[in-house]
Amino acid sequence: MKPLRALVAIAFLPAAAIAAPFAYVSNEGSASLSVIDVATGAVTATIKTGAKPRGIAVSLDGARVFVSEQAGNRLVAYDAKTGAEIAAAPVGKSPEAVYLSPDGKRLAVAVEEDDRVAVVDADTMKVSRTFATKGRNPEHSVWSPDGKFIYVSGENTDAVDLIDVASGEVVKQVVVGERPRGIGFLPDGSRAYAAAENADRLGVIDVTRREAIASVPAAQRSNGIAVHPDGRHVFVSSGGKGTVQVLDTTTNKFVAEVEACKRPWNMAITPDGAKLYAACGRSDAVAVIDARAFTKLGEIAVGKLPWGVAIR
16 A cells, blocks of 8 residues: 655645644644645645643634643643644543533543543633543543543553543443553444453443443454444454454444555544544654545555544
8 A cells, every 4th residue: 555645744824724624633753743735745834742641622713722741731822823822721640532512512521540530611721520431441431422421441451430420439330351542433322332441342332222232352452443324333443452442333333444544543533434544653754544345545644653634
């Protein structure tokens, strides 16, 4: 597979940068964000960040990019057009993945060393609430499509915490396998999927019943999750095998496996459902996959140790 054409990053975004869709990639090893025009495959900007950027989300209007900076224990909002830092919120020790609420008003940040989820107001960049987790070392804290729950994966456990946002309590832990990581919901909110890295399994959770209804054997070191906008397929990255598997949500069976890159990690899909972008931690690149034909389209060079991807 030949890589996509050579790309040159520039220091700021052009005026049309927030016209969307753009893919934003957090590069943990080079303290930067790579901004990719998904229509052309070109890296249009490189935004400098604080040390060890990891989790990443984009505001609904595409104007702000939110990044957790692990070394600074903070969540930072950057201007998507200029790359300037707008505001920052201290969230706790070692923040990881970041997720925007469905209404775009709040961000959930998994704070690994504090065993908490910090909820940050997306406008004021102030921490409005914190939720204690039962699972230790939370990495992902994902909003349900109705915004009523946050599902949290704790790396040092075998279960996903179900946090009721209204009460702030963990109402249940659902066992999915050792070292749960990425989580994703079907668009209708009926099911959630959690990758269990050490168990090499994918847990399927019935949201209404609040219980696991399937445990699907997955490839080695399964970790990242991305759900197709049509809800028919769930993509699971295999960090150990270097592939992305494709699950049919009707049968709960894997129907395809795509060669991706070295240690594919967190992923995102374009709004039209055409392309999947996978951060390749050991390739210093993003793998681009046809999300309908399940074939690899190429790779785009980014910074060192890319960790997360968000598309808006």
